[in-house]
Amino acid sequence: MTALADTDVARLRSRFPILGRRNYLNSCSLGALSHDAEAYLDDFRARWHTMGASAWYEHWMGRLDALRTRAAALHGARPTEAALLPSTSAALSVVAEAVPRGERNRVVCTELDFPTLAYQWRVKPEIELVVLRSPDGIGIDPAQFADAVDERTLFLATSHVCFSTGYVQDIEALARIARDAGAWSLVDGYQAAGQIPVDVGASGVDIYTSGPLKWLCGGPGLAYLFVREERIPELTPRFTSWFAAENQFGFDIDRFRFRSDARRFELGTPALPTVHTALGGMDALESVGWDAAIDRRRGLTEHLVARCRDEGFTLRTADDPARRSGIVMVAHADPAEAVRRLDAMDIVVDHRPGHVRISPHVYNTVDEVDEVVGALAGMYT
Numbered sequence: 001m002t003a004l005a006d007t008d009v010a011r012l013r014s015r016f017p018i019l020g021r022r023n024y025l026n027s028c029s030l031g032a033l034s035h036d037a038e039a040y041l042d043d044f045r046a047r048w049h050t051m052g053a054s055a056w057y058e059h060w061m062g063r064l065d066a067l068r069t070r071a072a073a074l075h076g077a078r079p080t081e082a083a084l085l086p087s088t089s090a091a092l093s094v095v096a097e098a099v100p101r102g103e104r105n106r107v108v109c110t111e112l113d114f115p116t117l118a119y120q121w122r123v124k125p126e127i128e129l130v131v132l133r134s135p136d137g138i139g140i141d142p143a144q145f146a147d148a149v150d151e152r153t154l155f156l157a158t159s160h161v162c163f164s165t166g167y168v169q170d171i172e173a174l175a176r177i178a179r180d181a182g183a184w185s186l187v188d189g190y191q192a193a194g195q196i197p198v199d200v201g202a203s204g205v206d207i208y209t210s211g212p213l214k215w216l217c218g219g220p221g222l223a224y225l226f227v228r229e230e231r232i233p234e235l236t237p238r239f240t241s242w243f244a245a246e247n248q249f250g251f252d253i254d255r256f257r258f259r260s261d262a263r264r265f266e267l268g269t270p271a272l273p274t275v276h277t278a279l280g281g282m283d284a285l286e287s288v289g290w291d292a293a294i295d296r297r298r299g300l301t302e303h304l305v306a307r308c309r310d311e312g313f314t315l316r317t318a319d320d321p322a323r324r325s326g327i328v329m330v331a332h333a334d335p336a337e338a339v340r341r342l343d344a345m346d347i348v349v350d351h352r353p354g355h356v357r358i359s360p361h362v363y364n365t366v367d368e369v370d371e372v373v374g375a376l377a378g379m380y381t
C-alpha cells in the first residue's frame, strides 16, 4: 500500500502526540498538532519575551516570506503569486470584489461547495448565483459547468475537493471551461493540499485558495491565496491594507500604490502564531515526503472504503478511486450519537447531516482504520 517503511511511519507518528492517546481520524476538520509546530511556537514566544518588537524585523518578517515561499512551492505556484489572508472567507471576499465586472453578473458554483464560497455572492444583489445540483449527491460533471458558464459568467467558483463527499474535481477542465467563456476560475482548495497532489500552475486556474488548518497540520488563523501572475495586474482590490502597499514602510498617507505581486491582496498583519505552527506542520509532514504521504493516505482511504463495503455500510463516495480523497462519508441514522459513542472509545471522527465523516491521514494506520470500522459496525443502523 505504501512506500513508507514501518519505522518511517512510527517516527512520523511520534511527532504527533494525539496519535499516542487517541485514534485520530478527523484530519479534514483539523490536522493534528505536531511537536514541530510546538517548537516553532516556543521559538515565537521566546523571541516575543526576549526581543519584543525587534523580533519583527530580525525574524518574523522572514517567517512570513518563508511561509509564502513554502506554501507556493507546495501548491505549484510562484512565491510572487502567494498571499497570506486571515481565512478562506477573507481571501474569497477580497478577490470577489477585485475583478473588473463589465457586463458580467453571473457566478456559477455547486451545491457541494463549502457554503462560505457561495455566501460571497449571495449577499450581492447585483449577482445572479447559479448553484449546480449534483445528480448523485457526490460529484459534479464538468459538462454541467460547460453548460452553465457563458458570456454572462463572471466567476466559475468551486471546490477542488468537496468537503462533504471528498469528491476531487478536475480543476484543469474547469479552468479551461472558464477561460473559453472569458470568465475567472476560482477554486477553494482548503481540503486539497497535503492529501492530494496540487499544481495550481499546471491547472490553469486563475485564483486558488488553501490553508494550513486541515491536511497541512498547521492550525487555525490563516489562509493562502494564489493568483496567477499574469492576471494580477487585472485585479484591483477594494478592501486593502498597508501590507498591500508598494512601499509598506514608507508610511506615506497621501500616496497609495498596490504592490505588483499577489501580496496586493493581503489584509494586514497575519496571525503570527499560525505562521509558526503552519511551518511546523509542513516540516512534520515533509519529513516523509509529500508524494509518499499522499500515497499512504490514498492506501488507507482505499482500505477504509473496502472495509466499509465489506460491512455493508452505505457510502457517499465516488465510485472512481481517482475522484476519491481522504474524506469518507458513511451513512448513519444518528451520526451525532455515533460520533459521541466513538469519542467515548477514543476514536475521533466527525459528522455531517446523515453521515459519519472519517478522514484518515498519512499518520494513521490500517489498525486504526479497522478499529473505527469495527466499532461502527457495532452501532450501525
Ligand SMILES: Cc1ncc(COP(=O)(O)O)c(C=O)c1O
Pocket: 086, 087, 088, 089, 090, 114, 116, 159, 161, 163, 188, 189, 190, 191, 211, 223
Ligand atoms: C472547503 C472549505 N473551505 C473553507 C473552509 C473554511 O473557511 P474559513 O477559512 O473562511 O473559515 C472549510 C472548512 O473549515 C472548508 O472545508
